[in-house]
Amino acid sequence: MSKVKAAAVVAEPKKLKVRKRQKEAIARTWWGNFFVFLFLGLMAAFMLLPFYYAIVQSLKPLEEIFAYPPKFYVVRPSFNNFRSLGILTDSLWIPLSRAIFNTVFVTLAGTVANVVISSLAAFPFAKYTFPGSRFMSTLITKALLFTGAVTAVPQYLLMAKTGMINTYWALLGPAVAGPMGMFLLKNFMSQISTTILEAAELDGATIPRIWWQIILPNVKPAVLTLIILCFQSLWNMTGGQVIYEEKLKLLPTILNQISASGIAYSGAAAAASVILMLPPLVFYIVVQSRVLETMAHAGIDK
Amino acid sequence: MAKRNNLGRDIKRHSVCYFMVAPYMLLFLFFILAPILIAFVFSFTDFNMVQFPPDFSGLDNYIRIFLEDDDFLIALRNTFVLACVTGPLSYFACLFLAWFINELSPLLRAFFTVCFYAPTISGTLYVMWGFMFSGDQYGLLNNLLMNLGILSEPYQWLTNTESMLPIIMVVQIWMSFGSAFLSFVAGLQGIPRSLYEAGSVDGVRNRWQELFYLTLPSMGPQLLFGAVMQIAAAFSIGATITALMGYPTTDNAALTIVTYISDFGSIRYEMGYACALSFILFVMIIAVHWVVEHVINKYASA
Numbered sequence: 001m002s003k004v005k006a007a008a009v010v011a012e013p014k015k016l017k018v019r020k021r022q023k024e025a026i027a028r029t030w031w032g033n034f035f036v037f038l039f040l041g042l043m044a045a046f047m048l049l050p051f052y053y054a055i056v057q058s059l060k061p062l063e064e065i066f067a068y069p070p071k072f073y074v075v076r077p078s079f080n081n082f083r084s085l086g087i088l089t090d091s092l093w094i095p096l097s098r099a100i101f102n103t104v105f106v107t108l109a110g111t112v113a114n115v116v117i118s119s120l121a122a123f124p125f126a127k128y129t130f131p132g133s134r135f136m137s138t139l140i141t142k143a144l145l146f147t148g149a150v151t152a153v154p155q156y157l158l159m160a161k162t163g164m165i166n167t168y169w170a171l172l173g174p175a176v177a178g179p180m181g182m183f184l185l186k187n188f189m190s191q192i193s194t195t196i197l198e199a200a201e202l203d204g205a206t207i208p209r210i211w212w213q214i215i216l217p218n219v220k221p222a223v224l225t226l227i228i229l230c231f232q233s234l235w236n237m238t239g240g241q242v243i244y245e246e247k248l249k250l251l252p253t254i255l256n257q258i259s260a261s262g263i264a265y266s267g268a269a270a271a272a273s274v275i276l277m278l279p280p281l282v283f284y285i286v287v288q289s290r291v292l293e294t295m296a297h298a299g300i301d302k
Numbered sequence: 303m304a305k306r307n308n309l310g311r312d313i314k315r316h317s318v319c320y321f322m323v324a325p326y327m328l329l330f331l332f333f334i335l336a337p338i339l340i341a342f343v344f345s346f347t348d349f350n351m352v353q354f355p356p357d358f359s360g361l362d363n364y365i366r367i368f369l370e371d372d373d374f375l376i377a378l379r380n381t382f383v384l385a386c387v388t389g390p391l392s393y394f395a396c397l398f399l400a401w402f403i404n405e406l407s408p409l410l411r412a413f414f415t416v417c418f419y420a421p422t423i424s425g426t427l428y429v430m431w432g433f434m435f436s437g438d439q440y441g442l443l444n445n446l447l448m449n450l451g452i453l454s455e456p457y458q459w460l461t462n463t464e465s466m467l468p469i470i471m472v473v474q475i476w477m478s479f480g481s482a483f484l485s486f487v488a489g490l491q492g493i494p495r496s497l498y499e500a501g502s503v504d505g506v507r508n509r510w511q512e513l514f515y516l517t518l519p520s521m522g523p524q525l526l527f528g529a530v531m532q533i534a535a536a537f538s539i540g541a542t543i544t545a546l547m548g549y550p551t552t553d554n555a556a557l558t559i560v561t562y563i564s565d566f567g568s569i570r571y572e573m574g575y576a577c578a579l580s581f582i583l584f585v586m587i588i589a590v591h592w593v594v595e596h597v598i599n600k601y602a603s604a
Contacts, residue, residue: 151334292487301522
């Protein structure tokens with residue numbers, strides 16, 4: 001330990017601030033630090049720009065939306081856009097509440113189904129070897145590459161032939177079958193010590209019981225991560241490819257119809273974006289440390 | 303004979319495992335794997351949604367795609383240009399930003415992680431870039447450049463052929479800090495400090511040597527996972543283009559294989575052709591991933 005410190009001091013005699021926190025690592029030069037923070041700051045500003053703009057635009061009263069030159073801040077904030085969003089959607093053929101219900105229902109049902117079905121399957125793959133298990137779990141890992149862009153058309157054909165178009169199944173099926181959650185859970189579960197499982201088996205616990213009483217409580221961070229991943233993808237789903245019936249349409253689709261109506265509605269469109277982005281964002285911020293804990297095991301071993 | 307008995311007994315002994323993986327595997331087969339096979343099979347037909355079973359047309363679709371379809375060549379070029387820029391750029395941006403924030407205090411680290419991951423969570427907020435790059439004077443970029451005197455009249459960012467691909471690249475980079483980024487952040491946190499101590503004894507001098515000789519080689523699994531996610535994303539660019547620039551774009555300047563697939567799949571209903579395009583995209587993704595996987599494996603095990 002002291003040797004390392006000495007080496008670091010010899011190599012770079014000036015670094016003090018950073019090294020207080022990270023005693024073992026070699027610290028950056030001061031200009032290195034300067035550029036890192038400058039770069040991080042600029043990148044963060046770039047990332048947050050559309051968020052800032054959406055919020056500012058959603059709070060602008062009508063005269064400020066039309067004001068020229070356009071301002072990057074709001075002078076007299078008002079919630080008029082949110083109110084006019086309500087009025088705009090009142091004139092829809094199907095009430096907005098129905099679209100909200102659709103999205104909430106699909107999000108909840110899909111998330112629960114994904115967590116239950118994926119965790120049920122992830123346990124045997126993570127902890128047991130049975131004929132075909134190696135092949136199946138490799139296949140699932142490879143399937144991370146099978147993007148929606150590739151499967152969209154044949155998936156549509158399959159759904160059309162089985163009568164799933166214009167039903168919730170067309171939205172839920174692909175979401176629940178997605179390999180990401182399964183992959184994360186499997187990796188996380190394989191970290192659990194096998195001796196605990198063997199002890200439980202000696203005590204006569206069945207595999208489903210071990211899953212319920214030992215595995216699930218031990219993979220809470222991974223389950224939370226899976227919930228947030230499912231939540232965000234289902235919540236943002238437009239379903240435009242497979243849902244044509246008005247009363248089954250999802251919230252993002254309805255709100256997109258509003259934003260497509262030009263600058264007069266750009267305030268309402270921004271308000272819609274703000275409403276849509278808040279739930280997953282707040283949810284993520286609350287559970288973010290658990291997400292990172294899970295992602296530490298998101299690796300593909302050779 | 304004895305071997306088959308063993309296999310039978312093995313399967314029977316693990317029957318509970320099979321029951322647990324069955325629900326997931328069935329969904330996976332139906333919604334993820336079957337579409338790939340269907341794309342392959344139907345790519346040899348002229349399926350049009352009406353006539354079933356469709357006529358077998360041999361290699362006609364592929365011959366048409368590669369020899370007669372000039373638009374496909376444009377789509378192929380654009381897809382490769384976008385993938386070759388956004389893929390590596392986003393991969394290394396994820397890696398370096400994760401590395402930069404790795405040594406910050408936990409609170410700052412969490413803040414920057416949320417900043418970079420936020421676009422991924424917020425799903426459809428990318429439509430806000432449409433307002434930034436809007437072609438009229440209300441477009442924020444136009445307004446800024448006109449104030450600075452760089453432009454004398456509004457520039458049509460979203461419809462001029464030279465500016466379309468760069469804008470898509472900016473937006474794609476903006477939303478590319480997803481699962482790969484999180485797994486890098488978490489992976490860096492998981493590297494034991496003792497590795498760096500040993501390294502500094504062995505003569506690792508500066509932070510770049512530390513990164514290339516110690517940190518990255520021990521992150522093999524995360525690097526592989528990140529490659530999978532970024533390759534899949536880089537070849538699947540399409541939804542952002544249609545949302546920001548519409549379809550078709552001026553002179554097909556932003557035509558990609560993905561938007562071309564949805565043209566044949568959901569506008570012209572030439573499903574056989576769309577399936578052939580999907581399968582070509584699939585093969586491209588798998589091939590690129592195969593190469594990248596080998597490079598990373600070689601590096602991480604060296």
